[in-house]
Amino acid sequence: MRPHTRPLSITTMALWTGLAVFAAACSDSGSSNPSSDSSSPSSESPAEPFSFSVSISEPSSIDPALTADIEGGQITRLLVETLVTLTPDLQLAPGVATEWSLGDDGVTWTFLLNPDAAYSDGRPVVAGDFEFAFARSADPDLAAVPSYQGLPIAGWADVLDAEPSGSIGDVPVSGVAAVDDHTLTVTTDGPFALLPKVLTYPIFAPLPADFVDTEESAAAFFDQPIGNGPYMMAEPWQHNEGITVVRNPHYPGTPGRADSIEFRIYGDTLTAYKDFEADAVDIARTLPPEAIAPAREAYPDTFVVTHAALLSYIGFPSNLAPFDNPDIRLAFSLAIDREAIADRVFEGTASPATGMVPSLAPGALDGVCDACNYDPERAKELFDGAGGVPGNSIVVYNISDDGTASLDPILNSWRELFGIKIEVRSFEFSQFLDETAPGKPIGPFELSWVWDYPSGYSFLSPLFESTSGVNNLGYADAEFDEQMRLAREAADEEAGLPYLAEGQRIVEAAMPLAPVTFSDDVGVHSATLTNVVVDAGALWRLELVAPAS
Amino acid sequence: MTLFVLRRGAGAIATLLASTMLVFFITFALPGDPARAIAGHRQVTESTLSAIRARYGLDEPLWEQYIGWLGRLLRGDLGESFVARRPVTDMMQEALPVTLTLVAFTVVIEVVLGLIIGASAALRRGKRSDNAVLAACTIGLSVPLFVVGSLAQDSFGIDLRWLPVAGIRNGFFSYVLPALTLALPGLAIAVRLVRAESITQLCAPHTRTARGKGISESAVLRRHVVRNSSVPFVSFVGLEIGALVGGAIVVERVFNLPGVGRAIAQAISQRDNVTIVGFTMAIITVYLAVDLVADLAMIALDPRIERMS
Numbered sequence: 001m002r003p004h005t006r007p008l009s010i011t012t013m014a015l016w017t018g019l020a021v022f023a024a025a026c027s028d029s030g031s032s033n034p035s036s037d038s039s040s041p042s043s044e045s046p047a048e049p050f051s052f053s054v055s056i057s058e059p060s061s062i063d064p065a066l067t068a069d070i071e072g073g074q075i076t077r078l079l080v081e082t083l084v085t086l087t088p089d090l091q092l093a094p095g096v097a098t099e100w101s102l103g104d105d106g107v108t109w110t111f112l113l114n115p116d117a118a119y120s121d122g123r124p125v126v127a128g129d130f131e132f133a134f135a136r137s138a139d140p141d142l143a144a145v146p147s148y149q150g151l152p153i154a155g156w157a158d159v160l161d162a163e164p165s166g167s168i169g170d171v172p173v174s175g176v177a178a179v180d181d182h183t184l185t186v187t188t189d190g191p192f193a194l195l196p197k198v199l200t201y202p203i204f205a206p207l208p209a210d211f212v213d214t215e216e217s218a219a220a221f222f223d224q225p226i227g228n229g230p231y232m233m234a235e236p237w238q239h240n241e242g243i244t245v246v247r248n249p250h251y252p253g254t255p256g257r258a259d260s261i262e263f264r265i266y267g268d269t270l271t272a273y274k275d276f277e278a279d280a281v282d283i284a285r286t287l288p289p290e291a292i293a294p295a296r297e298a299y300p301d302t303f304v305v306t307h308a309a310l311l312s313y314i315g316f317p318s319n320l321a322p323f324d325n326p327d328i329r330l331a332f333s334l335a336i337d338r339e340a341i342a343d344r345v346f347e348g349t350a351s352p353a354t355g356m357v358p359s360l361a362p363g364a365l366d367g368v369c370d371a372c373n374y375d376p377e378r379a380k381e382l383f384d385g386a387g388g389v390p391g392n393s394i395v396v397y398n399i400s401d402d403g404t405a406s407l408d409p410i411l412n413s414w415r416e417l418f419g420i421k422i423e424v425r426s427f428e429f430s431q432f433l434d435e436t437a438p439g440k441p442i443g444p445f446e447l448s449w450v451w452d453y454p455s456g457y458s459f460l461s462p463l464f465e466s467t468s469g470v471n472n473l474g475y476a477d478a479e480f481d482e483q484m485r486l487a488r489e490a491a492d493e494e495a496g497l498p499y500l501a502e503g504q505r506i507v508e509a510a511m512p513l514a515p516v517t518f519s520d521d522v523g524v525h526s527a528t529l530t531n532v533v534v535d536a537g538a539l540w541r542l543e544l545v546a547p548a549s
Numbered sequence: 550m551t552l553f554v555l556r557r558g559a560g561a562i563a564t565l566l567a568s569t570m571l572v573f574f575i576t577f578a579l580p581g582d583p584a585r586a587i588a589g590h591r592q593v594t595e596s597t598l599s600a601i602r603a604r605y606g607l608d609e610p611l612w613e614q615y616i617g618w619l620g621r622l623l624r625g626d627l628g629e630s631f632v633a634r635r636p637v638t639d640m641m642q643e644a645l646p647v648t649l650t651l652v653a654f655t656v657v658i659e660v661v662l663g664l665i666i667g668a669s670a671a672l673r674r675g676k677r678s679d680n681a682v683l684a685a686c687t688i689g690l691s692v693p694l695f696v697v698g699s700l701a702q703d704s705f706g707i708d709l710r711w712l713p714v715a716g717i718r719n720g721f722f723s724y725v726l727p728a729l730t731l732a733l734p735g736l737a738i739a740v741r742l743v744r745a746e747s748i749t750q751l752c753a754p755h756t757r758t759a760r761g762k763g764i765s766e767s768a769v770l771r772r773h774v775v776r777n778s779s780v781p782f783v784s785f786v787g788l789e790i791g792a793l794v795g796g797a798i799v800v801e802r803v804f805n806l807p808g809v810g811r812a813i814a815q816a817i818s819q820r821d822n823v824t825i826v827g828f829t830m831a832i833i834t835v836y837l838a839v840d841l842v843a844d845l846a847m848i849a850l851d852p853r854i855e856r857m858s
Contacts, residue, residue, distance in 0.1 A: 058633075058815070060633065140597070143601045143603075144597070145587065145593055148593055160596050161594075164600060164603060222634070222635075240643065240807030240811070241716070241717070241807055264716065268803070271714070271802070274703070274706065274707060274715065275716070278706050278707045278714040427580075428581055429581070429586060430582055430583060430820055431581030434581060
């Protein structure tokens with residue numbers, strides 16, 4: 001436990017004086033410190049049992065097939081291991097598969113499985129388990145939000161689009177085949193160099209059919225999933241309270257450092273930080289803006305800033321006047337002071353966007369996005385040169401959930417610089433998505449995008465490709481589409497990087513959207529812990545955390 | 550008395566039905582597709598969206614959804630949360646005890662301290678201590694709950710380390726700061742109410758008569774002052790319990806208590822309609838039940854009320 005050296009704050013002293021009577025009444029019941037019983041590793045040597053606690057918000061699910069948020073991913077990635085995994089710097093590494101290769105036909109991938117791979121109950125992991133798990137993840141009866149991830153796999157879309165049959169996992173995905181217990185082939189619809197990266201997503205983790213074959217076992221699995229990862233559930237999920245995982249004795253890879261990890265569930269990040277200040281939790285993963293400056297000052301050595309691959313942007317309906325004119329789009333983008341927004345609105349939880357793809361993505365280009373800089377003079381020049389906007393007014397779509405704080409500085413800048421009127425239409429999130437669905441918006445809209453797997457492709461293709469179902473920018477460019485095709489059909493990810501770079505260059509010259517910020521995450525950990533690593537995908541690598549000597 | 554209970558019971562059920570219908574239609578008729586809200590920013594396919602709609606019956610007309618919901622309600626099934634994919638009844642079984650413990654703890658603080666402080670202030674009417682109590686009441690009423698809660702956490706949790714800051718892992722101790730925080734505004738009202746009622750009763754003709762008959766002062770206070778001034782106080786406590794469940798939304802968030810308030814706040818932000826309706830219904834039920842009990846208690850204290858109604 002950290003030494004407690006903080007002097008009493010002024011508020012405490014004021015409260016202490018003002019509430020003396022109440023304090024006296026309470027002092028009997030409060031004389032012991034009940035929070036001091038929280039396990040703390042500081043007094044133990046590294047050889048002794050080691051455990052720690054970490055804050056989290058209630059995940060929507062920890063079933064690997066349903067995990068769609070970072071909170072759930074934080075847990076499922078400890079509970080399961082996929083065919084291929086990612087190192088903390090997001091390079092591919094062997095998982096259940098010790099080797100993998102692409103066949104001469106350019107679409108069939110063969111994975112050789114580790115014969116020692118086993119579930120936490122000791123049962124071996126076999127290739128047939130992947131057939132079932134893939135069929136389950138794609139099944140419309142499960143209606144899993146992340147199921148779209150499997151679309152590059154042959155036959156996946158047929159399962160996804162079929163009528164629900166009432167039974168989960170009963171329709172096999174034709175592109176997945178167990179050759180024998182330790183050999184699995186996965187065939188894609190067309191050449192797709194990024195398949196191994198896609199397969200690192202938890203929905204592709206192995207799962208034997210009998211874990212979830214009855215209603216009862218499915219319900220038990222939901223709260224206590226069984227997997228083949230470095231950790232396993234110690235007990236069922238205590239909803240809204242906590243999740244505890246312990247080391248999986250049957251895991252064949254490098255075991256996790258801690259014997260157990262306790263996830264404490266908080267409804268509010270400020271409360272989590274206060275609990276950290278009270279020494280009741282060892283890692284506060286996400287700090288609210290108001291806690292960042294105090295935390296940086298109080299815990300300078302254990303303050304952690306992580307860069308997440310989340311791009312916040314202003315999209316333009318680039319097939320509609322006046323936004324079909326690239327000069328207008330460039331002008332609106334050049335009029336955004338990204339530094340000021342990152343500093344003043346996000347107070348350290350975001351960095352100014354330097355392009356369409358966060359620089360932490362492999363092969364991302366930095367410094368080619370001219371229009372990502374703040375240049376009001378050039379903006380005004382381009383705006384006037386293009387003849388301004390009709391009626392001197394535009395409509396802007398706003399997500400009402402967070403007010404207009406992040407949008408206001410942008411709108412004010414546009415109003416002042418261009419002298420235009422702006423009608424703000426605010427919508428609650430789900431309605432906003434309806435209003436800005438492809439083909440609908442008539443003016444700029446604020447949105448954000450996060451990658452599904454660590455590649456610039458996971459930004460460029462969904463946002464800008466003309467065939468993408470979520471391209472609501474009205475943007476279509478044959479040359480860009482061609483670069484995406486070449487990246488898909490490259491021999492491997494590395495060979496595809498130049499095409500992604502060219503694609504990025506093309507969209508950054510056209511600016512169908514104005515990137516605003518890349519979000520950052522800020523956390524803090526106890527000085528009793530060391531080797532606290534957060535990967536470039538904003539995932540805390542908790543299996544690596546060790547006690548400080 | 551039985552007729553009164555039956556009449557009030559029937560009224561309560563009608564109120565419950567009408568209010569669930571209102572909440573259901575308002576929640577489900579909000580613009581925007583809940584299936585899209587569940588999917589969020591993801592590149593989810595249209596087939597997955599329709600599978601989600603089919604799973605939760607969102608593709609049926611609103612009134613059919615309501616009839617289906619009512620039918621399941623009669624079987625004790627409140628449906629499955631869109632987001633958590635768990636039965637709402639399970640979620641309620643976890644959340645209700647937390648909120649009820651918090652509310653019970655809070656009410657005890659309000660009643661005990663309210664009666665003691667209020668009655669003592671009345672007996673010392675116009676003196677310095679009475680004025681101090683009135684000033685404290687004004688402060689208690691005007692400071693927002695999240696400010697009080699936050700200050701209490703900083704002081705008693707982080708600086709002094711007397712009490713836990715968040716969660717329910719420490720049993721009884723976990724509820725001390727949240728209950729004191731939640732009790733503050735209600736306590737301020739209770740003190741004023743008891744003080745004002747006691748002053749009225751102390752000067753009332755029947756109290757003077759009792760004194761004149763030579764009855765001891767303690768018996769006068771017990772039989773005439775306290776009993777008569779309890780009637781509006783009981784009514785206040787009944788209303789207060791309902792209000793406390795509302796105030797719990799803030800306090801549960803600040804102190805990370807996994808109760809009804811936190812569940813509703815979370816469900817609203819996630820457009821989890823089934824959960825919103827289920828939990829709202831639970832709160833309304835608690836409110837109606839407490840209201841009924843409060844009415845019965847008032848009749849026990851003052852039988853004229855039943856004759857009047």
